[in-house]
Amino acid sequence: MINILIESIYIQLLIVLVGLIAVLNYFHLTRKRVKLNEPPIVDYRIPMIGHTLRLINDCEKLIVESGEKYGEIYSLYIFGELITVVGKDSIGDLYRKENDFDFYSGTDVKLVVKYIFDDAFKNVNKSLKFMKNYFKVNLNNIMDRIEQNVIKGFDIYIGECNEPKVFNDSHEALKNVFAFVAMNLFLGEECGHNEEIFELFKNLVRLFSLRYISKYKHVIIKHIKLIIKKRFHEKKKLGDAWIPPTDVLQFFLNDPEIAPDLDPNNVNCNLIADIISIFILAAMSSTSYRASYALYELAKRKEDWPELYQEAQQINEQCNGNFKTCDDLDKMVKLDRFIKETFRLNADLLRLPRQCITDTHYTFSNGYQIPSGRMVSVDVLELYRNENFQGPNPNEFNASHHNSPATKLDRNFLLFGHGKHICPGRNYAVTLTKITLHHIMLKYNLRTKFENRVPRNHIGFFIAPARPGDSSIIFEKNN
16 A cells, blocks of 8 residues: 555555646747748647647557658647657658757657666676577577576466466566566576565666665665675586576676676676666566567467468477577567567557757758757657568458568668667567467466457557467367
8 A cells, every 4th residue: 555655645646747748848948040942830729738638548540640640740739748640751861860869868758768777878788798698699598598488477477377277468478578588588487486586677677666766676686695695605616517507597697897806796787687677667568568578479370370380380390399599489480570560560650769959940851840859759650660661461460461570670671770770689579479479378278368459559658569469369278
């Protein structure tokens, strides 16, 4: 009860803060300034509130109607601030002009992240490089660990399902499994089934919680220190005979800047905790939601099941029930295309926010201008539902729609970003999703509880992907 009260107070304070920001921004926007050829501002009725309520309650309709009326570039008035939305023809401006649009200022829309994960933000380039290098070097080596933890996660959190078992939404079926995999992969087997660590990872995978702010560092650093002390002791005792783990924590400990002089008392645990938490918050939470869309589509689209199941059986036979390398996963061509199509049709509406950081203003290739400081975001919906980019019938699900893997950098598929700020964990995200769906098909029969689900509830911010509506799934043991 106390926790609920505290979170309620946090929310009220946040609302008050947002209101103050809106008022200040309103007066800032209405003061006299240099005349620019700005994109049109979408009509709104309530000063200071602008399009905020519509973005929260009816985001998709707002974006579609604005694009139809004003074209592929326009501005919305959100929380007292003008945000410019660009379509397919102006995306290139954001990526070709890296010095004019700042990626890290754009992610400040996530509000608290910069101020909570302070150590990682001070070393943001190093943080991203760490995660990118880890998966680039170790993905083949950790393939077996990912697979085994997925299977263990099924046993613990889904079960055998000898009798039909209903999960109220598709994300409910996966969030515990993904948290279990992340806990073991990032902090190692020493965590075992540590409930405190598991709850921490689950909260991050599920979605960032205000309640989590006050305690996350204390918990994760406490456990990191215990693991580090144990590993340094074992290394000192065994010498060259000691075999270091391949988890993320050990990858950090191998870096002399983070763990100088092999001294367990001199490890930068704050930075380790921040990088791990940011990665799980930014990558794992969105991965678990998007994988849940793929899971629901798998249960819903019976016409695609036979081909996908046949492919899963063949690959399982070829690999003797155990993936060894990424090459084994690459054989899942049909499943990869199915996942990519699911990602395309369940994408965020607005993505890749960046802030204009020119001295005075920026002029787009189409002639429109925006002042320095303006936030710019991409209308992904227009890109993903456009026949010129996606082919015929872009609004319909077609598992054979794609001829390239989900991880490939593609201007027509911006799920993992584009340019030099491409998501460092995209290969891991797709790998985890493929392994999860592969073993689900082999172990269970799936069906949806309801014939048609309620349309998805889009979150009109850049904090998370759209949440699914009613996507209840029934699991049964595959005989």
